[in-house]
Amino acid sequence: MKREPENISKYDTILRNCDLLNNLDTASYKELLSRFHEEIWPKNTCFLNKEKWFHNFYIILSGRVKMYRVDPRGGKELTLFLLTRSDSFDLFCLLDGCEHPVFYQSIDRVKVLAVPMADLREWLAKNPQHYPNLLNYAGKQMRLLENFVSDISFVDIPTRLIKLLIRNVKGDSNNLELIHDLPNKEIANLIGSTRAVVNRHLQNLRKCGAIEISRNHVEIKNLRLLQRLLKLQEFRSSGQK
Amino acid sequence: MKREPENISKYDTILRNCDLLNNLDTASYKELLSRFHEEIWPKNTCFLNKEKWFHNFYIILSGRVKMYRVDPRGGKELTLFLLTRSDSFDLFCLLDGCEHPVFYQSIDRVKVLAVPMADLREWLAKNPQHYPNLLNYAGKQMRLLENFVSDISFVDIPTRLIKLLIRNVKGDSNNLELIHDLPNKEIANLIGSTRAVVNRHLQNLRKCGAIEISRNHVEIKNLRLLQRLLKLQEFRSSGQK
DNA sequence: GTATTTGTGCCACTTGAGTAGCATTGTTTA
C-alpha cells in the first residue's frame, strides 16, 4: 500500500488545509511527506486505540472517522470527535506519548496518510520552527473539549441537538454536512444522549417544519427557524431562573 | 511587587515540580525565571480571562485558583480545573494565542509567578528543545478534559462525588487534600451538579460512616468503604443493563 | 424472492436530578 511522495502531492489542497501542515516551507513539507504512506480502511472498521494508533499518526484524506469512548458499564457510547478530511489523529499520543483509552471507527471507506509516530517526532525535533503549528492545533482541540464539557453540563438535549444541526450546515446554505446521513443512534452519541430521546426531539423539529427526516437522513428545511428556536431555548432557560 | 531571580530561587522545589519547567538545564531555567515577577492576590479575587490573563502567564506558588465557566443563562457554575501549587495558566492562550472565555478566581490568598506571555513565547522559540515539555503538559490537560466529558456523560452524581473524594486523598492516608475545606456549592461545581443534590449524597455517605461533615469541612472516615461503594455503583449500573 | 438486519416512530413508564423553600446553625462584621 506504500506510495511515493509524487503521488501524495495530488492531495496538496487537503494537506495544506491540515492544521499541522499549513504554512510549511516547501522543503520541510516535502521532507515530511516523504515519510508518509497511504492506507485505505473499509467502512466500519473499528480499532482500540492502543493496539495500533500508538505507533502511527494519521491524516485523513477522505471519509469520516469517529473517535469515541464506551461506558465500561452500560456500553453507552460517546463520540468525542467526528474526524474528516484534513483532520489528524491521535493527537493525544503525539503530545505525550502515552496510551489513549479511546476507540476509532471508520464511518465510510477511509483513505489516510500514515506516518510512524517516531518519524513525526524526529521531524519536529529537527524542524522545531513547526512546533507552534502543533501547539495551535492542540489548543483548538482543547477548546472543543472544553465547550463539550460545558454544553453537556449546562445545556439540555433539545438545545444541544439544535446546536449540532446548526454547527454542521455548510456556509449559508441549508446543506447539512458530515452528519446528514447518520442514524439517530449516532446523532445521540454526538450529543451524549440516547436514540429514543434524540428521535423524540427530531420529531418535534420535523413537526414544526425545521427539518425533514428519512432513514439515515436529516435535512434542514428552515435554518432561520432553527436559529430562532435556539435563541428561544436560551431565553426560556434564563427566564425560569 | 517585582523581585529578583535570587529570591525566586527559594521556590525551586515548587518550580521544578511544574510540568513546564522540569528537566530544564540550569542555564535555560535561570534565563526563563529572570523574566518572572511575583504577585500576590487576596482571597476570592475574580477575573475574567480575557482582560488580564491574555497577556500574562502564571505559575502558582501557593494557594488555590479555580478556572470555571458560568452558564450564560442560569448563572450555574462549572469548575473545569482546580489549580494549586506548581500548576500554571492560562495554557489555552499560550497554545494558540486566542482569548479564552473562562473565569479565574482565587480560593485562598494566592502567590504566583507571572511572566508576559510574549516573553515566554520568545523564550520557547529561542530554546525549542523545551517544546516537548509543553506538549506533554497540554496532553495531560486534554486527557483530564476528556475524562471529565465522559464522566459527566456516563456516570451519575453519587458516583462522581465518590470519585472526586477518592481522587483527592493524599497517598494512602485518609487525608482529603485540596477540597477538604470547600462548601457544598463548590463541591457541586466540581462535578457539575448543585448544592442541594451534593448535600443529599454527602449525607448518605455520612450516614453509612464513610465520611464526616461539618461547616466547610469534609473528612474521610473510611476510605475502603468509599472504594467498595465505587465498585458497587459500577456493578449496579452494569447489572441493570 | 425471502429472510434477516437495521433503523424509525411512538407508546407508557420509571427515576434521578434539579428546584423551591425554610428552619437551623455557625461565622463574620458593625
Added chain:
DNA sequence: TAAACAATGCTACTCAAGTGGCACAAATAC
C-alpha cells in the same frame, strides 16, 4: 452583643431524560 451573612440539613415537588417494548419500513444478505 446584635445583626447580617453564609452554609447546612431536610422536605415536598417537578420534570426531562432515560428505559423497555413493539409495530412497521427500508435495506441488505442469502
